Amino acid sequence: MKPDPSHRAVVLGEYIIENRTTVRAAAKQFGISKSTVHKDVSERLKKEDPALYRQVKDILEINKQERHIRGGLATKRKYANLAENRKHSV
Structure with missing residues (x-):
C-alpha cells in the first residue's frame, strides 16, 4: 500500500475504527x-x-x-508457558 499520504491516512483511520484495532495491528495489516x-x-x-x-x-x-493490562496479561501467559514447558521437560 503506497497511495498518497492523505488517502492512506483516511484508509488507516477507517480500518482502525471498523476493527477497533491498535496502531501496531494496523501497521502489520498494511x-x-x-x-x-x-x-x-x-x-x-x-x-x-x-x-x-x-x-x-x-x-x-x-x-x-x-495497554498496561494487555502487557500484564502477556507477561502472565509468558511465564505460564515457561512453567508448563519446564513441567513437561522434567
Missing part, C-alpha cells in the same frame, strides 16, 4: 511501520478528515488506557 501509521492518524488525518480523526483518537485513547 505492511507499513508503526511510526507511519501513527503520523498518518494523528497528524495527516486531523487535516484531511477531522470527524474521522476524533473517532480514531478516541479508540487510540482507549488502547492507551488498556
Whole structure:
C-alpha cells in the first residue's frame, strides 16, 4: 500500500475504527511501520478528515488506557508457558 499520504491516512483511520484495532495491528495489516501509521492518524488525518480523526483518537485513547493490562496479561501467559514447558521437560 503506497497511495498518497492523505488517502492512506483516511484508509488507516477507517480500518482502525471498523476493527477497533491498535496502531501496531494496523501497521502489520498494511505492511507499513508503526511510526507511519501513527503520523498518518494523528497528524495527516486531523487535516484531511477531522470527524474521522476524533473517532480514531478516541479508540487510540482507549488502547492507551488498556495497554498496561494487555502487557500484564502477556507477561502472565509468558511465564505460564515457561512453567508448563519446564513441567513437561522434567
